[in-house]
Amino acid sequence: MLNGGTHTTSATIEWAVTETIRHPRILEKAQQELEAVVGLHRRVEESDLEKLPYLQCIVKETLRRHPPAPLLVPHMSTQACKVGGYDVPKGTTVFVNAYAIGMDQSYWENPLEFLPERFAGTAVDVRGQDFELLPFGSGRRSCPAMTMGLKTAQLAVSSLFHAFDWSAEIPRAVKDLTTDEGFCSPLWPETPLLKAVATPKLSKDAY
Ligand code: HEM
Numbered sequence: 001m002l003n004g005g006t007h008t009t010s011a012t013i014e015w016a017v018t019e020t021i022r023h024p025r026i027l028e029k030a031q032q033e034l035e036a037v038v039g040l041h042r043r044v045e046e047s048d049l050e051k052l053p054y055l056q057c058i059v060k061e062t063l064r065r066h067p068p069a070p071l072l073v074p075h076m077s078t079q080a081c082k083v084g085g086y087d088v089p090k091g092t093t094v095f096v097n098a099y100a101i102g103m104d105q106s107y108w109e110n111p112l113e114f115l116p117e118r119f120a121g122t123a124v125d126v127r128g129q130d131f132e133l134l135p136f137g138s139g140r141r142s143c144p145a146m147t148m149g150l151k152t153a154q155l156a157v158s159s160l161f162h163a164f165d166w167s168a169e170i171p172r173a174v175k176d177l178t179t180d181e182g183f184c185s186p187l188w189p190e191t192p193l194l195k196a197v198a199t200p201k202l203s204k205d206a207y
Helices: 002-022 024-037 046-051 053-065 098-102 146-163 171-176
Strands: 081-083 086-088 164-168 196-200
Touching: 002 024, 002 053, 002 146, 002 164, 024 053, 024 146, 046 053, 046 146, 053 098, 053 146, 146 164
Parallel strands: none
Antiparallel strands: 081 086, 164 196
């Protein structure tokens, strides 16, 4: 519970902010949406999230490009079955590579590119019904807290983009923000996001 409930969400938030700082166009578009929907005189609330489609696309794209649990958790077949055309004998441990699925070129155009717009106007969701995108797994053993994880990440990311302008402290730092994953679970950015500078942008009555 503790591991599944903490690092997954915070890695998602850190990846979303890292990718957005690397792509100022995306930050600008997200901030325009936030200013139009929320304004600058109050802070984002959970009830705003459903009115922020572009922000939702950013979090979806983060979970596709950087799923915090890339191999889900090991599943064991309780009976012989077929998965993806393969015969799986009873008692087999199966690892589902959600990372590879999200990078599969037969489902995703330019899969390495961080492009939230790929979700605009599509019904593809992250909750386990669309098999080309499974950051929370699927079926009975999928993440029991996917709604909580998703809302927490969306609220944190939208609050950070809404209340602050973001830049890297020194020009070199933007280049240093790679999209390489460190080797651990969940997958964290190899370059920690320590060099970002946040400049407050809300009016004083919002605090
Ligand atoms: C963005 C946030 C999160 C992501 C991406 C995520 C992802 C996952 C994944 C991929 C699994 C394994 C599913 C499978 O193997 O089919 C899982 C299981 C689990 N998650 Fe999450 N999770 C997140 C947030 C949370 C939170 C906030 C909690 C608790 C408060 C939580 C608790 C659990 C638990 C207890 C399991 C094990 C369920 C079981 O074995 O039946 N997760 N999660």
